[in-house]
Amino acid sequence: MQGILIIAPNWIGDAVMTQPLLAALKNQYPDSKIDVLASNWVAPIYRACTEVSDVIEADFQHKQLQWSLRKQLAKDLQSKNYQACFVLPNSLKSALIPWLANIPFRIGYRGELRFGLINVALDNPSKVNRPPMVEHYLALSQLLSDGESIAAGSLTPKLNVASTANQSINKKLSDANLDPNSVFVFCPGAEYGPTKRWPAAHFAALANNLIQTHSNANIILLGGKSDHQLAEEILQQSQNRTNIHNWCGNTSLDEAIALIGAAKAVVSNDSGLMHIAAALKIPQVAIFGSSDPAHTPPLSENAKVIWLNLPCSPCHKKECPLGHLKCLKDILPQQVFATLNTLL
Known part of the structure; x- marks a missing residue:
């Protein structure tokens, strides 16, 4: 062949x-x-x-x-x-x-x-x-x-960062005066819809906890142009905006792969960027709401999934059919922060 x-x-x-x-x-x-x-x-x-x-x-x-x-x-x-x-x-x-x-x-x-x-x-x-x-x-x-x-090992996706993408993202980090060794990546978006997006206020609270505990931490909010406003909401609700950077819509996907590959850890919804982090074996916390982690989990030993497994989930709906979105709202920032710390 x-x-x-x-x-x-x-x-x-x-x-x-x-x-x-x-x-x-x-x-x-x-x-x-x-x-x-x-x-x-x-x-x-x-x-x-x-x-x-x-x-x-x-x-x-x-x-x-x-x-x-x-x-x-x-x-x-x-x-x-x-x-x-x-x-x-x-x-x-x-x-x-x-x-x-x-x-x-x-x-x-x-x-x-x-x-x-x-x-x-x-x-x-x-x-x-x-x-x-x-x-x-x-x-x-x-x-x-x-x-x-x-073979069982072949069930785990594996990606390799292109050298040109590495060079490009290193330049962007340098231009922003960011130490590559201090970067955490938050991926607040999900193309599917609101039932896959952890609330902006929760992301902001998590960012505050992380910066208070790791004084040199810089958090980059990563996603597409459609996620830019969501990232701005996180910034508006954060107590320390100096260490939080909205890069949503400001990187190519090649650069996003390289940035995730350089991160200390990633926190994401069930999204494409979640799967990229898993394939690069980066420590990550993956937050699931309406979708099923048994079907599309992050396939990495360095990944931790948080899913409440409520009686109404997984519903696979873009909007919460019950109107409460408890599957995401009830995942508290403290729980995600504690899980993230087990990976660092």
């Missing part, structure tokens, strides 16, 4: 959880060249995967077919003579490119009228009996193998 193409998922966390699949494929086919076709948003994850030879970026837009773009990409990819393509999203449109590119083995899960487009397939598990996402993706590697079992 000389050429393998991966059609990447559309979410950062999901992309991180595909790395064990890449490692398994590289182990099965050590001489293969593994390329990844990814949106601009998740492409940096694959630049941090040593198994990947080339990351092909495309300006995919959410919920848009972009037929002309997909036809052009298929034409460009056909000349590369891939023998197999793993289509990791479940959508119909994600399966169009390898079919148009005439890639012989098009591997993925059945779903969304993809019969024929996917010609080596597994049944998609029901939402009730979903396995952990790493196992979900990894199972596809068996479709072209002789059925050998996957």
